[in-house]
Amino acid sequence: MSNTSAGEVVVELRNVRKEYPTGWGGTILALDDVSFEVYRGEIFGLVGPNGSGKTTTLKLILGLIFPTSGEIKVFDSSPFDISVKNKIGFLPDGPYFYDFLNADELLDFYGRLFGYSKSERKERIEQLLDLVGMKRFRKMPLRNYSKGMMQRIGLAQALINDPDLLLLDEPTTGIDPIGAHDIKQLMLKLREQGKTIFLCSHLLADVQMICDRVVILNLGRVIRKGTVKELLEPTAVTEIVAREVSEEVFKYVSELGATVERRDGDVVFRLLDHDRAPEVIETIRSHNGHVVSITRLTETLEDVFIKAVKEAGAPQIT
Amino acid sequence: MRVVWVIARNTFHEAIRRKFFWVIFLFALVAIASANLFSGIAPGEEKKFVFDFGLGSITLFGMLIVVFLGATMIPSEVDRRTIFTILSKPVRRWQFLIGKFLGLALTTLVTVACMGALLIAVHSYIAKGLDINVVKAVVLAFFQLLIVGAIALAASTRGSLAFNIVFAVLVYFVGAQSSSLLTLAEPEKHLAHAHTQHVEPVSWKAYVFRGVLKTIYWLVPHLDNFDVRQAIVTDSVVPWQTIFNCILYGLLYCSVLVIVAIVLFQDQEF
Structure with missing residues (x-):
């Protein structure tokens, strides 16, 4: 794993460009020359307006899509390397799971994918349901879950393998203030344990509060990056x-x-x-x-964000 | 293999917890069980009617189940975004796809086994004994449906839900008439009277048309080989060699389809 003066690099993007085909030979540019690093043990925030390329960046790191050009490394390996996925946990935005399962069955399914034994799965499921406050609802089919409950169980599945790198896409969306507070506390606790957290969020106050470093994306380009302290003038x-x-x-x-x-x-x-x-x-x-x-x-991060996006040019609705 | 089995098991559980599956499955069971009630319309031919009607029900309702399950398999994973959390775990794309196919195969096996067992029971009751040919026909129906399911699954790696369903049903019907395609493509060889009549020279249009038909013939599964109803209702014996050849053909055809599906799925973006 590559090291810099700032620490061990866990995720590295170098000059990444991503174009999506639009049919009839046309393409749409989603990311353009994006470069940044995420260091071990930090909470890294990726923020940007809708359509700025946040989810595309996450999908590239997860190996769900392919870069048009540029290089992506996760734990110094390709994101398509299967061994890398043993160290990753991912919570998608607005998660939806197999709704015919209940929480126990869902976590058991994901635990099986990692090859855990029955006793390991049982122990891990108990811990995680307790952690996300879902023990009471463990036997309820997921189709009856509220958005917030789904988010909590999504977080539990992301943590099933005790990952070194946790990628969270809007983790507090749809969650009540107490639940959102619990999730933020959990992120801080995980950082204390040496875990790395990659957070995509629209909630800039949360990002400012808990992130160590932030990258602001706009129209597929990095327009600001640095520690929160550096960004806030x-x-x-x-x-x-x-x-x-x-x-x-x-x-x-x-x-x-x-x-x-x-x-x-x-x-x-x-x-x-x-x-x-x-x-x-x-x-x-x-x-x-x-x-x-x-x-x-x-300044608040919101001030910096609005100023940066305005300077870079807001997305035009045509 | 562990990962493949986990995906297959989950696919099977998901399939059998779907409402539409139970609606079609129960409807098929009722149709097969009640075949005896309608056998009166063919006096003296009750045994053949029950067999024909029962096997027809297995094929029709089985096809509805496998086409719908196969066609929705990948699009529903992408639409619901469940594929994101699975492929971000240590699951290779080919493992996911083979797991999906095996889950579909397991669902088809259980469905056909239940419907087939009921048909065999009803038929044995009418015939006052077990006819091994009915068992053979049920086995062939399973492999026929497995091929149709594999076609729907392969299409679902790229196509939309509507396209996948239409494509799989179309291939099923063309495949069920594949020998007719060959007859059309090579009338001189297949029509008995062609030897006795003067053969007109083939125009280039007919030549191209015949070429297209022959290509389709070689591409579509020869599902009519799996249909032994005619042989059974005429009290002919279906040789074990035929059954073995059909099973081998079915497994090979499904393997090729799964490989095609893996290739199509490998660079798919989500």
Whole structure:
């Protein structure tokens, strides 16, 4: 497995291009010159608008489709190498399984594909049903499952082989807030265990919260990549939280064009110009007020995403 | 082999839990069991009627089952996206396809075995004894249906559901008349009176037409060889050699179809 200064590379895409035939000799470009690496033990986020090529990228990594050109390596091997698949777990977007089976039977089926013995399968199924909170519904046919239940059981099947690399396509879609929180906690726990997680999601707040590195795709091209910290630039907005603020200070700060908000007995000033912060702090203090905190706000991933997509050109609907 | 068996077992379980399977299967059983009730329309020929009607039911309802199962096999996996989670596990594409075929074969075997056992029971009751020719005919019906199922499965690796069904049914009907194709392609050899009459020179159009017919003849399965109804209703003995040859032909034809299906499936994108 190749190593870099950043760590052991688990997934590597080099100048990958993917065209889909459209009939009559035409093609549509899904990915163009896409390159990135995923390192062992990180949570890697792949984000992008609809049609940006996220699912195509996942399918290429899984060996479900073939690249038009470029190179893909998973655990330093071809994605079509069968031994690689022993180390992978995959949860597709909006998963659908054999609905004539119940949860026990479904997990048993996938366990059999990995060649686990009966006792191994039994033990693993118990652990996984417990982990995804589906023990109560283990005998219910999948056709009666809600979307969220299907997502939970999908996660269980992705973990059946205790994979080193977990590929998750929109894992929290359709799941209630508690379930979504549980899944995020699980991802963090798996990272602690040294697992690598490749996450495709539209939920940018989640990606920002749990991912170590992020790639933003737009129209099949990588338009931003880096650690979350690298991507999120500080803004000019500064938030000052103060107490015992006099009316004069209110008036003065309002004239600077700052927004004022009351929060739990404190006053929150949000200055649009960072350079005015020292004089506002001085004014608060000179009027016997107390400054509780000063924070220079950074962009959210959503800000970065929207800015990047706009700069790169949004998909045109024709 | 383990993976192939896991896929085959799952395919079989899925097939027998489908509603349409039970509707057709139960309908076939009712038709075979009630054959005796209709045998009155052929007085003195009750035994032959029960056999003819029963075997016809096995073939017709069996064909409906295998064509529908075979034709939906791959498209339904792709549409439901269940294929994503299977091929992302350590499953080779050829293992998946052979597993699907064996699952279909197992379903066909169980279906034909149940329908055949009922036919043999009804026929033995009317004939006051077991006629081994009926058993032979049921065995041949199984292999005939297996070929049709393999055709539907091979088509399903690339075609849409509607195409797969139409294609498999069309091949079935053409295959069931394959010897007629040869007669049309080579009338001089097959028509008895051709030897006594003056033979007109063949035009290029007729030559091309005959070539096409001959090609179709060699491509389609010779399913009429599996139909021994005529021999049985005329009280002829169906030789074991014929049964053996048909089984061998059926297995070879299915093997070729599965290999074709694997080749078509190998570079399929999902």
